[in-house]
Amino acid sequence: MALDIDQLDDSVMEFLTERHLATLTTLRTDGSPHVVAVGFSYDPVAQVARVITWATSQKAINVGRMEARGQHAAVCQVDGGRWLTLEGPVRLVTNDVQPGIDGYTARYQQPKERDDRAVLEIKVTKILGRA
Numbered sequence: 001m002a003l004d005i006d007q008l009d010d011s012v013m014e015f016l017t018e019r020h021l022a023t024l025t026t027l028r029t030d031g032s033p034h035v036v037a038v039g040f041s042y043d044p045v046a047q048v049a050r051v052i053t054w055a056t057s058q059k060a061i062n063v064g065r066m067e068a069r070g071q072h073a074a075v076c077q078v079d080g081g082r083w084l085t086l087e088g089p090v091r092l093v094t095n096d097v098q099p100g101i102d103g104y105t106a107r108y109q110q111p112k113e114r115d116d117r118a119v120l121e122i123k124v125t126k127i128l129g130r131a
Contacts, residue, residue, distance in 0.1 A: 003127040005047055015082055015131040016042045019108060022077035024051055024120070026062035026090070034062055040075045041103025042086065042124070049075050049086045049122040050100040052111055060092055060118045067091045073122050084129035086122060093119040 003012060024038045036059060040051045053060050066073060073090035077083065093100070100119030104111055 001128060001130055003129065005124055005127050008044065008127070009131075012084065012127075012129075012131040013044065015077075015079070015084060016044075017107060018079075020077045020079055022075045024059060025074045025076070026059050027066055027071060027073075028062065029065070034058060038075065039104055039108045040077075041100070041107050043099070043103065047124045049088075049124055050103050051075065051120040051122075052097070052100045052104050053118050053120060054114055055094055055116040055118040057118070059120060063090050063120045064092045072125075073120070075122065082129070082131050084127060084131060086124045086127050088123045088125040090120060090122050093121055 021037050022040050023035050026034045028034050038051045040049050042049050067090060070089060072087055074085050074087040076085040097117045097119045101111060
C-alpha cells in the first residue's frame with residue numbers, strides 16, 4: 001500500500017521513531033541486491049532517510065556507485081503486521097555527517113566515534129506499508 005509522503009499519519013510517524021532495526025537494500029556491481037541490517041532515521045521535513053556507516057563499508061561503496069548512476073535504494077522495517085519501506089535515489093555523504101549521527105542518536109543511541117564516518121541518504125520518493 002503506497003502512502004502519501006506529504007501527509008504521513010501519526011501511526012506512521014510513531015513507527016518511524018520507535019526503536020526498530022531495518023534492512024537496507026543497495027545494488028552490487030552485477031545488479032544483484034546487497035541486503036544488510038541497519039539502524040536508520042527519517043527526517044520528515046527533508047523527506048530523507050539516513051543510515052550511518054563508514055566510508056569503506058560495502059554499502060557505502062555500493063551507494064557511491066549507485067549515486068553516480070542515479071539508482072535507488074530502500075530501507076524496510078518490520079514489526080509483526082506493521083511494515084514500512086522507504087525508497088528513493090541514494091547518495092553518499094562524507095563531509096556533513098552530523099544529521100545522520102543526530103538522527104541515529106535520537107532513535108537508537110550515541111554511535112561510536114569514527115574518523116571515517118559516512119552517511120547514506122535516501123531522498124524518499126515512495127513509502128509503502130502499513131503502520
